[in-house]
Amino acid sequence: MQWCDVLSDPCLRNLPYKIELNEWGKIEMSPASNRHGFAQSEIGFLLRKTLPEGKTITECAIRTTDGVKVAGVAWGSKAFFERQSIAQDPFDEAPEICVEIVSPSNSDAEMQRKIDLYLGQGAREVWVVDLEGNCRFFGRDGEQEKTEFGISVSMVFH
Numbered sequence: 001m002q003w004c005d006v007l008s009d010p011c012l013r014n015l016p017y018k019i020e021l022n023e024w025g026k027i028e029m030s031p032a033s034n035r036h037g038f039a040q041s042e043i044g045f046l047l048r049k050t051l052p053e054g055k056t057i058t059e060c061a062i063r064t065t066d067g068v069k070v071a072g073v074a075w076g077s078k079a080f081f082e083r084q085s086i087a088q089d090p091f092d093e094a095p096e097i098c099v100e101i102v103s104p105s106n107s108d109a110e111m112q113r114k115i116d117l118y119l120g121q122g123a124r125e126v127w128v129v130d131l132e133g134n135c136r137f138f139g140r141d142g143e144q145e146k147t148e149f150g151i152s153v154s155m156v157f158h
Helices: 003-008 033-049 078-085 110-121
Strands: 017-021 027-031 054-064 069-077 097-101 125-129 135-139 142-144
Touching: 003 017, 017 078, 033 054, 033 069, 033 097, 033 125, 054 110, 069 078, 069 110, 097 110, 110 125, 110 135
Parallel strands: 097 125
Antiparallel strands: 017 027, 017 069, 054 069, 069 097, 125 135, 135 142
16 A cells, blocks of 8 residues: 555545554554643644744654654754655655654554654654653664754643
8 A cells, every 4th residue: 555545545534543554555553642632732833933944744744664654743944845845745755853752552662663764764853752741852873862953842741
């Protein structure tokens, strides 16, 4: 299955799950929760407010070597959107910041794989945020103490 098939299938439009494709084109789904949605919207708002020179996207579809993955939130610069049209589904390149909000159903191995995939597609940073508001930052050199973008994520949840 291709991503355009997922987008055009009426049976998949109103599912209460986030859909991704694995490397073999098989659908993978994970359940949504209100806390997950809250974290996603607050981080999106924070990115938009503090980095106004780019665009913030929720449920950002990115083609990776392991299929189409969907970052909960992403931020791309003007330069990113000069290379990638907002109408393109999925993006061939990852935006500069990709955020994954960890749900209880996510394993550490799954999160590490997504970090590697997003960085491999060009992301400068991947943020991994749990439902308590704890945030870890990853760049090409591994885990970082804070984001290079000068944003305080802790204020989102307090």
